[in-house]
Amino acid sequence: MSAALSVIAPGIQTTVQDLGRVGYQALGVPVAGALDPVALRLVNALVDNEPAMAALEFLYQGPTLQVNTHSVRVAAAWSDIEVLGEPARRIPPWQSIRLTEGTRFRLGATQGSVCGYLAIQGGLALASVLGSQSTYTRSRIGGFEGRALGAQDALPLAQPAAETRTEVRLSAPPDAGPPDRIRVVLGPQDTHFTEAAVASFLADSFVVSKDADRMGLRLEGPALTHSQGYNIVSDGIATGAIQVPGSGHPIVMLADHQTTGGYPKIATVISADLPAVGRLRPGDSIRFRAVSTAEAEAARRALEADIERRARNVVPAAEGSELNEAALYATNLVSGIVSATDCLSDDVP
Amino acid sequence: MENSTFTMGSKEQNQATWKLRFLPSGDTALTVELGETVERRLSAAVVDLAARIDGAALAGVVEIVPTFRSLLVHYDPLVTSAAALTEQIGVLSKAGTGGQTDGRKWRIPACYEGDLAPDLDEVAERTGLSPAQVIEQHTAAAYHVYMLGFLPGYPYMGDLPDSLQLPRRKSPRVRVPAGSVAIATGLTAVYTYESPGGWHLIGRTPILFFDLRRDPPALLRPGDSVSFEAVSRETYDRLAAEVANGNFELATETAA
Numbered sequence: 001m002s003a004a005l006s007v008i009a010p011g012i013q014t015t016v017q018d019l020g021r022v023g024y025q026a027l028g029v030p031v032a033g034a035l036d037p038v039a040l041r042l043v044n045a046l047v048d049n050e051p052a053m054a055a056l057e058f059l060y061q062g063p064t065l066q067v068n069t070h071s072v073r074v075a076a077a078w079s080d081i082e083v084l085g086e087p088a089r090r091i092p093p094w095q096s097i098r099l100t101e102g103t104r105f106r107l108g109a110t111q112g113s114v115c116g117y118l119a120i121q122g123g124l125a126l127a128s129v130l131g132s133q134s135t136y137t138r139s140r141i142g143g144f145e146g147r148a149l150g151a152q153d154a155l156p157l158a159q160p161a162a163e164t165r166t167e168v169r170l171s172a173p174p175d176a177g178p179p180d181r182i183r184v185v186l187g188p189q190d191t192h193f194t195e196a197a198v199a200s201f202l203a204d205s206f207v208v209s210k211d212a213d214r215m216g217l218r219l220e221g222p223a224l225t226h227s228q229g230y231n232i233v234s235d236g237i238a239t240g241a242i243q244v245p246g247s248g249h250p251i252v253m254l255a256d257h258q259t260t261g262g263y264p265k266i267a268t269v270i271s272a273d274l275p276a277v278g279r280l281r282p283g284d285s286i287r288f289r290a291v292s293t294a295e296a297e298a299a300r301r302a303l304e305a306d307i308e309r310r311a312r313n314v315v316p317a318a319e320g321s322e323l324n325e326a327a328l329y330a331t332n333l334v335s336g337i338v339s340a341t342d343c344l345s346d347d348v349p
Numbered sequence: 350m351e352n353s354t355f356t357m358g359s360k361e362q363n364q365a366t367w368k369l370r371f372l373p374s375g376d377t378a379l380t381v382e383l384g385e386t387v388e389r390r391l392s393a394a395v396v397d398l399a400a401r402i403d404g405a406a407l408a409g410v411v412e413i414v415p416t417f418r419s420l421l422v423h424y425d426p427l428v429t430s431a432a433a434l435t436e437q438i439g440v441l442s443k444a445g446t447g448g449q450t451d452g453r454k455w456r457i458p459a460c461y462e463g464d465l466a467p468d469l470d471e472v473a474e475r476t477g478l479s480p481a482q483v484i485e486q487h488t489a490a491a492y493h494v495y496m497l498g499f500l501p502g503y504p505y506m507g508d509l510p511d512s513l514q515l516p517r518r519k520s521p522r523v524r525v526p527a528g529s530v531a532i533a534t535g536l537t538a539v540y541t542y543e544s545p546g547g548w549h550l551i552g553r554t555p556i557l558f559f560d561l562r563r564d565p566p567a568l569l570r571p572g573d574s575v576s577f578e579a580v581s582r583e584t585y586d587r588l589a590a591e592v593a594n595g596n597f598e599l600a601t602e603t604a605a
Contacts, residue, residue, distance in 0.1 A: 025414045349505070
């Protein structure tokens with residue numbers, strides 16, 4: 001039997017994601033890719049992968065997997081790895097571990113983030129579709145059969161064994177929490193809103209609603225009033241664009257967003273703050289702050305330097321950094337889990 | 350932001366002048382807007398400018414998405430900037446001849462019968478036409494592909510004859526079958542995947558408008574010309590089987 005991770009329990013919306021399918025938006029193909037590309041790059045660093053290598057992304061609760069190969073090295077973001085059996089061990093996030101054949105392990109509830117990641121040394125032996133292993137479930141493109149994982153799936157591994165070496169951790173893991181204010185660049189259609197609406201957008205607090213998935217986050221808060229109607233002749237959508245449909249309640253467009261759309265976009269979240277937005281959970285509260293495009297570009301350069309610094313600062317995982325806890329099996333599933341239905345698909349032709 | 354004007358290079362096309370507006374879309378994309386309407390001359394100018402930018406291979410440009418009336422230029426902010434692109438695209442819009450817009454002509458078989466055409470009778474009723482007249486008018490026109498979006502390969506095409514124009518359905522369907530031929534406002538389209546949708550479904554085509562076995566996977570591109578040909582249910586079923594087996598290839602001719 002070929003090297004695989006067998007899926008014992010699939011977790012919630014567990015999909016294969018890399019840094020996205022770039023270059024096909026003109027054909028209407030969404031980019032997809034990791035909601036939190038910072039986490040993806042950092043967990044890949046822990047298992048010696050290229051930063052862009054595909055990993056497993058899960059929402060709220062990760063999968064339970066079994067090693068069906070000689071050995072495999074993995075690392076998780078925003079979630080513990082619970083190694084099942086005797087003795088049970090718990091590996092904290094941002095730390096690598098080598099697991100041997102037959103081992104079962106579970107990715108726990110995500111901590112501080114809606115999404116968690118499992119990087120696998122050497123990656124997955126899956127076809128690249130239009131240059132990416134990312135899963136776009138709505139059109140069943142890429143990843144594992146174009147869909148979220150199910151029980152009894154076998155994820156083929158590119159590397160049948162992991163050599164022993166000192167396991168490592170990040171000495172400076174990233175913070176999950178969103179910045180005090182999410183930075184945006186106003187436009188492209190901020191002039192389609194009343195001045196009061198733009199002022200409210202930048203001053204008031206918004207709460208992430210339960211209508212949240214990989215396509216976008218619908219926000220609750222003051223309704224934003226359009227000044228020229230809520231339909232525009234369709235134009236392109238950038239990731240992070242904040243479109244406002246007729247309800248006046250904004251939607252932040254995330255990884256799986258449509259390439260084009262017909263609602264005015266009041267602003268765009270800057271790319272340096274998008275990973276933090278990708279981590280938001282229903283009920284989280286956020287505020288926005290406007291910056292210039294040049295400031296946004298500078299912030300992105302700063303983020304890149306920060307990621308590289310964190311990825312370089314890898315230190316040996318200390319003895320005893322594995323946590324033995326009696327409460328290991330007391331799972332803490334998040335309540336109010338969001339369904340993966342097309343809750344945001346009201347902008348349809 | 351700085352604005353400039355853009356004159357179409359090709360003489361055959363109208364010498365329309367479009368005012369370029371550069372609209373901020375964050376730090377990884379720049380909107381280049383030429384207008385705010387749906388019309389063929391504007392679409393031709395969009396396609397032309399997209400070809401110019403593509404041909405110039407500007408550093409840091411990741412991809413270009415043409416729409417009815419604008420381009421979204423996706424870029425890598427670690428390589429270039431919105432300010433640099435604004436200047437470069439401004440120059441490209443003025444200089445030299447336009448890119449080639451070699452639109453192709455397509456003839457798409459579609460069945461306008463029975464369960465494949467769930468809204469045909471309602472469209473007929475609301476437009477005051479007979480179902481046969483709806484089919485006749487939908488198949489008589491040659492449609493311009495304005496843009497692809499919404500779903501992979503989904504073509505926004507126009508213009509629909511005035512007599513067939515209806516607003517979108519009040520409440521969208523949760524599931525529109527793949528291959529559905531649809532109309533709404535001045536446009537017609539084909540749903541490339543099963544999806545939610547609010548347009549009126551008047552037929553079904555067996556042709557795959559998006560197929561990962563093809564390169565490029567999208568059948569159409571902006572600037573192409575499409576007309577529909579009514580086929581019987583029997584022909585539809587035969588073609589659908591051939592398409593499923595990979596034994597069917599649709600012929601095209603390059604537009605004059």
